Amino acid sequence: MAVNLEAPGELLAVPGVRLATGAAAIKRPGRDDLTILIFDPGTTVAGVFTQSAFRAAPVLLAQERIRRGDVRALLINSGNANAATGEAGLADARVLCEAAAEVLDIPAESVLPFSTGVIGERLPVAKMTPVIGVMPDGLSETNWPAAAGAIMTTDTVAKACSLTVELEGQSVTITGMAKGSGMIRPDMATMLAYVCTDARVSQTCLNALVKVAADRSFNRITVDGDTSTNDAFILAATGRAEHGIIDSPESETGRALLAGIESVARTLAQAIVRDGEGVTKFVTVAVQGGMDEAECLKVAYTIAESPLVKTALFASDPNWGRLAMAIGRAGVRDLDPAGVQVWFDDVQVMRDGLMDPDYAEAAGAGVLAQAEFTIRVMLGRGDAAAEIWTSDLSYEYVRINAEYRT
């Protein structure tokens, strides 16, 4: 059902990053649901996390430990979010990190925990620790495909990609993976995304890179407008490449690395929408001509999250009246409808706030019949622009979410 989304191609090993997976039957038996990433000493790690007031136990612990620094490993489980579990959930996360730290021979505080799945249930710690105990035997730099599969929950396709960038004549690798399909309106970064590189980057610079990359990728997608309790996006740089250390995202190498990270992060973010629950359309909403980026984003999200717009997208119905409705209610101060233009791909449907006299419904319907297209809105009041990616709202979304957990 995923829209224009294939299984990952070749995933390049990142020197200094080894991965292993294991099966602990957390939600159900017969699939890998545990993943460990271990980084070589000297790796810098940065992350962004959900802004939810109900942040899950692993998020609280990972945030605390990433601030402290010296991160050496990530311990990820799917099938259970360890969210709304209070002190007991925090203790569970600590115990699991200790189990991993012991077999990896690193300090417990250097392990970051991540969980996704059902909210409000305790983790089955007793089932998980023995599996963690044997996982280090399987650690390998080539295990990205298995890891991308093990972090999935309701995802139907694994999400991962690789590329290389040239920094001072050196080839540097960037490989990332993500999971997520529902509860998708990240408010910092989406539910579990990991991007690793062998670039040499200072901690301050990496902190800046992860924020910028998140803002231009995971923070630009919405499936259902619902923000998870467990969102996290982690960027790790092992420093094994031999270019000069990157100290600023503004430097030449900093910009080149950011471009590569952004490209990987955007591919992963878009993959999450393409594999969104019940999704049949992948839609780019591009809003231009705003006074600032914030009002462009307001209009884009109001369109992207309107149930009436989303059901029209599902029906391939070029119902521009619903776009007028959404733009009108987006809360843009003193918006003059007479300045508004709207296109479906290259077909102009609204001109100066009214239906374009040259618009033919068949042309609009032709665009919307595609699995992938762009809704472009010009507000006509400034030079700012913003672009986000979203999906339609189908019977299947209702079915998946009405049946999940029951």
Place this chain on the structure above:
Amino acid sequence: MAVNLEAPGELLAVPGVRLATGAAAIKRPGRDDLTILIFDPGTTVAGVFTQSAFRAAPVLLAQERIRRGDVRALLINSGNANAATGEAGLADARVLCEAAAEVLDIPAESVLPFSTGVIGERLPVAKMTPVIGVMPDGLSETNWPAAAGAIMTTDTVAKACSLTVELEGQSVTITGMAKGSGMIRPDMATMLAYVCTDARVSQTCLNALVKVAADRSFNRITVDGDTSTNDAFILAATGRAEHGIIDSPESETGRALLAGIESVARTLAQAIVRDGEGVTKFVTVAVQGGMDEAECLKVAYTIAESPLVKTALFASDPNWGRLAMAIGRAGVRDLDPAGVQVWFDDVQVMRDGLMDPDYAEAAGAGVLAQAEFTIRVMLGRGDAAAEIWTSDLSYEYVRINAEYRT
């Protein structure tokens, strides 16, 4: 399919208000789609309108004329919203008001136009004017049931009710009607509601009453979070009753009248949710213990508009993890999860931010199996409270909105 909603009971005539309906085949033949209300001279009229930037032509004209005062008649059509129609739409609305004014023998500026239905199409003025020409023959104080039917669009049940209040020993009548089923998240008042009374009320006082009544009724409902381009709520007081004139909503008679108007408006607003598109559940979301009303409303609307919560309601699934998710992302500053309590009717499901240890899923499922129940949230940080009414999200909602207009 409407939830606990029957056809209107007896509708009391309001002295000084006469109504007529007509059939102009605006969208399709064979049903009444035009309504006229005419008020006796001396009637005061107040209204609130959608905040959409894409306000429809009739809304712009009605707002302008209601500010001027001396309103004598309302001309309402269903089947076509006359929205996103620009200057041509304004001219159409003026022409129709003139046609009504001529046969009613009143000034054209004293007629307020209202339209609901499809966005972006011109009104069939040539079909409508001859029908308007003969409608005055049918004017009668007892035509409320026909009028409540004629203003419907996708509504499945007419929405109207009556009550009387005692003011200084005089019995005063309040009768109201409304329409609306989708695109329901009023941002002032909902799509076409009219409440009339024979009370004697000053213009200033009536302006205050309509705002307070809207805030406590139509501005407290959401079906799909989408705000219409045509929302309007009109309150008319003919002054035919013989109590002393009401000058302030704070006076004893002002408070008594407000209570009556609020009761009628709330019944109509709830009827709109009960008859919401594809609705199978009528749910009250009550948020208490906030620092102010605004944050209580933020939490209530985030719950009520979350697709994940709404699909769980449809499935009768007491999925409190999704409530935690919604409360967590509502944007309440420094919310402490440990202070949060949640109930389904009288069944406490969350205690101090965690699952209540005494909670049994069967008890929660029992509440959600009902067609009507309350989700109550205590934030534990203040004394403010707010209550709104909403619905679930069903296959049927997707079907109706994917098929409408195609």
